[in-house]
Amino acid sequence: MKWEPIETPPGLVPPRPVTVRAQTIPARGYFAEHAHRWHQIVYATSGVLTVAVEGRSFVISPEQAVWLPTGVRHRVGSLLGAQFRSLWVADEAGRDVEDRPTVFAVQPLLRALILEAVALEGAQDDDGYAGRVTALILDQFRRARPLPGALPWPRGGPLVGLCEALYANPADTRGPEEWGRDLGMSERTLARRFETDIGMSLRSWRRRLRLFRAVEPMGGGRSVTETAMQLGYGSTSAFVYAFRTELGSTPQAYMREQISG
Template identity: 25%
Template sequence: MQANELILTSSNSQLITKAIHMPAGYIDEFHSHPWHQIVFPLTGLLQSTIDQKSAIVPHNAMLFIPESTVHKSVAVTDTQFLAIYLNPSACVQYGDCPKSCLVTPFIKELILLLFGEGISKLSDVNLTNLLVVLRDQIKIAGSYDIPLLIPADKRLKSIFTQLRQQPNLKLTLKEWSVKVGASERTLSRLCAKEFSQSFSLWRQSVRLVLSLQLLSSTRTIQDIALELGYASDSAYIYAFKKMFNQTPSKYRSDSLAHGLTISALLG
């Protein structure tokens, strides 16, 4: 059942939850919901567009979308995400501005708890208390914006698709221009128009963002660097730190940290 259909049949509920799978390249065109929505990718990468602004939501981040906000989502890679729909007429008052933020271990456990079977056994008061905590955690969480990756132009999109499948491709701009049927000047102009950066910087951004998913595996930093096409792990680490203000190892440890679970606190 579609989310808005579930909402129509759940007017007296404080929230509903839905697990969603989107294969790579799937586009959920512009739409809105009468309730607030939280989008949390368990695996993969989503690109979301709200009010002409697009950003990437990786597996260690979440997106809060206020009620009736028109938005669009594209699966950059094969993506599994959890969606929570929050009743704006219930006791808890949420914000009215979209926000992309890091998911701390605490927020992650809270989201997973709301998806658990035991949630149906909670009283309305206890559920309200949990949602107040969730709202407050989102409010104080730091914003987390990763720039747009997926281009609108079909020639750049062809390059993006090939880089997503094989990020270590070492084709030059001239070779890409022949491959997609556009001049080097045209490709450079399109990158400047869509991403406000050069072709080489956009290509590097694609590789670095794709590496976020690889970092959720047990593969070594060196293996990941080589798969992305970097000559060494030090070159990858330098580029990653410049874009994300932390090393890949720090990102890995922070995003995969389990922390103290809410289940334990309630137990």
Template identity: 35%
Template sequence: MHNVRLDSVDATPRPLLAIGTDYAPGTLLDFHVHRRAQMLYAMTGLMEVETDDGAWLIPPYSGVWIPAGKRHQVRMQGASTRSLYIEPDAAPRIGNYCEVLVISALLHELLLASLTMPALYDEAGRDGALAQLLLHEVGLAPTMPLFAPIPQDPLLAKLCKAFLSAPHIQTTPEQWAGRLNKSLRTFTRLFRQQTGMSFSEWRQQACLLAALAKLAAGQSVTQIALDLGYDSSSAFSTMFRRRLGQAPSNFIRAS
């Protein structure tokens, strides 16, 4: 199915529905929920996903797992997508948090093939077998570290969201502690309690998310490194390679 609204087929008695959708650059799908779980795959372009738990950035040829009932919004940067909408009792992944998934070559081809599946496909035929294999492969997909959790504390959450829009690696925990009128020790403990990460880990993750968006937009590695506050492009590239297993230049070619 191509460019079909989910609500027009959601009640179809099938464990999996496959829909392909094309989005203009900058399209915002405001906060909403699905009754079914969703595996959203970006074949081209970039997707920015935000929930009450945090923010994800999904590069091309990657997917995001969105549990059933999870409130979320997505901004599409010229994305052509494939979505699998899965009944909660058939969901192949557990947990209440979104995950960025590595899409294998096999899963990529299965998602391409799924575009021809009608809503009311024959469960005993080829499409039924395809649906079962899709569920199996989604369940096996490994995850990527592309998440910056948003704390529940409202003042700290406000700082985190502002930082995500303009991250800088030289920002210090002392600066944030001062803005919250807390000691460094109290701030450090609060930040880890609220996010499950140290401030330096979260700061680096936020910079990585911004870097991916900038790379996809065509900015140079040198300019991105300077914008994010790294001492050199090589220092930025080292961080990028350590976190994602590839050089920034490889990501540019892939996107």
């Protein structure tokens, strides 16, 4: 299935100081590479976004948002579709957040503030409430915890199909030899391409993918055991060990933190 470009809305005007835009991105839809004369917060209330910026590409879940400083060229899309929330922030208003593209953790309060800002967009602000909401959003980003990285994603070429297939089915058991054969390259060439394009081995990326995909089913009420089996782990203990090694806590503790903020 081919990726399809999405037209940028006409009549874009600078934010004063924050403009919020809500939009549905269809599966395999994307905004072509562009830049703004203002900062941008890229966030999805549901689904997963693919973000390409500064020569790298990665995906973020609703537990993450990306801060894009003024003038940074970027591309945003979604493999399976997403509810996209874009916050444009005036240059002056966001001057002390970050001066480079940064992935932030989105805690429940920040998520609630973004949803409130969307609901208030375009309404009259006679008592200054909307202004206080947007000020709190910026305060939350100044205090938010930067994440070391999201799930890396190839910018193009044959690895895109491989990553899309594994994203759709994390339990896929095909190894480097089989994937290399499917893609018409040797196992060694595949390993080299993965290291060059994504910065890690296929094995490491698959482990990170499974943990990335774990948050959604657990947030929807699935048990740790059900989630482990869905993602292709041989046992619950193997899943818990991988989760703790990568994220520093057990799945249960991680989800409690997400709920409590």
